[in-house]
Amino acid sequence: MQSIATFPLFYLPPVSYFSALKAVNFEFEIEKWEHFPKQTFRNRATVASPNGPLNLFIPVIKGSKYHTKIKDVRISYDFKWQRLHWMSLQTCYRNSAYFEYYEDEIASFYHKQTKYLFDYNLELLQWLFKQIKQQPDLKFSQEYIKELPAAVDYRDAGRFKTENNQNLKPYFQVFDDRNGFLPNMSFVDLLFSQGPQAKLYL
Numbered sequence: 001m002q003s004i005a006t007f008p009l010f011y012l013p014p015v016s017y018f019s020a021l022k023a024v025n026f027e028f029e030i031e032k033w034e035h036f037p038k039q040t041f042r043n044r045a046t047v048a049s050p051n052g053p054l055n056l057f058i059p060v061i062k063g064s065k066y067h068t069k070i071k072d073v074r075i076s077y078d079f080k081w082q083r084l085h086w087m088s089l090q091t092c093y094r095n096s097a098y099f100e101y102y103e104d105e106i107a108s109f110y111h112k113q114t115k116y117l118f119d120y121n122l123e124l125l126q127w128l129f130k131q132i133k134q135q136p137d138l139k140f141s142q143e144y145i146k147e148l149p150a151a152v153d154y155r156d157a158g159r160f161k162t163e164n165n166q167n168l169k170p171y172f173q174v175f176d177d178r179n180g181f182l183p184n185m186s187f188v189d190l191l192f193s194q195g196p197q198a199k200l201y202l
Helices: 015-023 081-093 099-110 117-131 187-201
Strands: 005-007 028-030 044-049 052-057
Touching: 005 015, 015 187, 044 081, 044 187, 052 081, 081 099, 081 187, 099 117, 099 187, 117 187
Parallel strands: 005 028
Antiparallel strands: 044 052
16 A cells, blocks of 8 residues: 655656645655656746746657656757756846855756756755755655555646645745746745745745
8 A cells, every 4th residue: 555655756846846745744755667748847847037937848858758757758958958947047036035045056957967857857856955954765666556545646747736736825036026926936936035944935
């Protein structure tokens, strides 16, 4: 009987992802054997730009989109997406309270090439855990189990969509004077805005 929560591995996950992790006391395993699902947070992050929500996509090598295990999906570098993502993060958060505090460390993720999406996302997740003083014992699924009890199955990205997480508390955002509060952005939005206090928001 599955008793531990199973989470997918996202690129710069939304705030709701971390709220869900806290709800299970950071006792979870990461799904490693699922087939790569298209159009999910696994290779997409949403940040708060001057013009509203902005989606940042990591391109994957063709062929990785169909029946490829998530751990085997390879990142494509044919397009200079790292430069675009880093420029976007700077545009969105340069004026936030804590961007400079984290800038050098997070910049390193956009100046090196990691072969696999899973490895890249995992490194970023571990970095985010470090910033909120969490050291979960990372566990990984040993096989793909199609149906898990709903209470522990967090693999459906719908669980983390904004419309399903409207109860998230507002906090100051750089462009809230023109956009209003944008809930459930990438966790870096909260981190750059609140710094070490981000963990108290969850």
